[in-house]
Amino acid sequence: MSDGRGELAIRVSALVVGFGDHVVLDRLSLDVRRGEVLGVVGASGGGKSVLLRTILGLIPKRRGRIEILGIDTDTADDDDVRSIGRRCGTLFQQGALFSSLTVLQNVQFPMREYLDLPEDLMRDVAMAKLEMVGLTLDDADKLPAELSGGMTKRVALARALALDPEIVFLDEPTSGLDPIAAEDFDQLIRTLQRTLGLTVYMNTHDLDSLNTVCDRIAALADGRVVALGPMDVMRDCDHPWVRSYFGGKRAHVAAREIAPLAQ
């Protein structure tokens, strides 16, 4: 699984996506390296979610190429599609938990579909995943409707991680969480990323997450990636949107709080 360290996990080249006359992504190219945490920022409605959903194959593209783990999504046959499904996990913004299954069953669902596992092992590992994301035994039999927003995200993350994926897509993982929960979640993502060697692709608005968790940041504006690199690159970028985003008051506060920790 850890072979080919230098390879790219995701490669997007010259991607064009639009709805009707409105072109959302205009010849966008982006590479995600294996084992990194990439944060994608962009204005609301600027195409972040569209890019994520296009990579996941939920929105058709007009032109361009997308490669996930070396598989070109245009030429992928059924086995390749299953292989991508097996090796990627996705955390949707609203959790997208299956509402008729319990928390434990939600986490076991991908295991049941893809792996041939003894029942007790599946139960133990699913419970272990739930504990990793900070849930307890008592939560395992709850239904998604009975969970709070933070718990829903945690369960969704546990489900995304159920198969030990190589890439995890996170859509706004900390939105709707209180700052303490958001920080916990960031730490959790970081820990899991280190322990499991994940590649993380994360859409986010959270400046703290960008500071603490992300190795590189991609800034999306005008349908393209206008800046790509670590935080320093973002601060030095002279694209107006990036400047106002990372030069704003909130960014300074977040950076000042993080700076002593990083040293």
Next chain:
Amino acid sequence: MPPELTPVMDNGRWRLRAGGAWTSDNARELQRLVEAATRAVAGPQPVTIDVAEVRQLDTFGAWLLERLQRGAGAEGRDARLAGVPDHYRGLLDELRQANRRPPSARRAANPIVAALAWTGQRAIEIGRDLVSLIAMLGALGEALGRALLHPRTFRLTSAVHHFDRVAWQAVPIVVLITLLIGGIIAQQGIFHFRKFGADDYVVDLVGILVLREIGVLLVAIMVAGRSGSSYTAELGSMKMREEIDALRTMGLDPIEVLILPRVLALVFALPVLTFIGSMAALYGGGMVAWLYGGMSPEIFIDRLKEAISIDHFKVGMIKAPFMALMIGAVACVEGLKVKGSAESLGLQTTTSVVKSIFLVIVLDGVFAIFFASVGI
């Protein structure tokens, strides 16, 4: 690379040498190895699990290693991992905390007690359903009273919109189905009455049956399936998205805003549809009597005038608004019962249709008894 786990005795200490790929794809094989090794190293000697040769490790493999260590380390025996590569250490440490609390044992319930409990719960539920239906009718009455006192609060636009949906847009399907049913009744009547030379009485059959019973019943059942279900699904998904709670926090009454216009639209729509449906059924009956039974339209209409009176028509029509009220109230009660899940939305929609059809037929029976006792 197949997984390995070989027990070796080394200076009074068990050494378990793990190797190969400890991943989910080999899970069954790994579990077998772990169970065999746990049995093999039974005894008081301390155990070392040497994982230096493990080439691949994921959560499943790491959990099995942890389980192996816990199994070997039971009863206070010394069991430790050795040769852990740095990049696996985090994962193994993470799993060391996992599944520490024993799962709560679930007792299987006695089947007789469970069956009795189920019956009891059902009985209570039926009682509660009845109460909530009556409460809904009461709330509707109250809202209607308020709307009559303050006509400006009544949502006329909404009511007209729903009337359009449940009445006018339902006309084609209602006409089609009642036309066919009228035709079928006439055909069956002619076919069987002809045996004893009473074909003419087919007009009485069609006329009385359609105007008194079939017209209103058929239309009510169709409306329950078509509009009742959509009311339940609409209100249910509004409930799920907290729209109804939003209305309440704005100080508005959902009964007044959402439910009264819907139910009133239905109460006005069902008589209209019943009238149209009955006419279509008579037309269908007349067509079949003409084309299949050879009875000319003039004779059919003449016989119809003799066979039916305005009372038959009134009996049918008077039932329609009550049935509509029942369908609307049940649909809204069920819609408000929807909880968070998609499954519950489906369940309540089904329940709504089943219950409203049942209640429509019960109501029809009650009316039959009533009309018989007053002699119409």
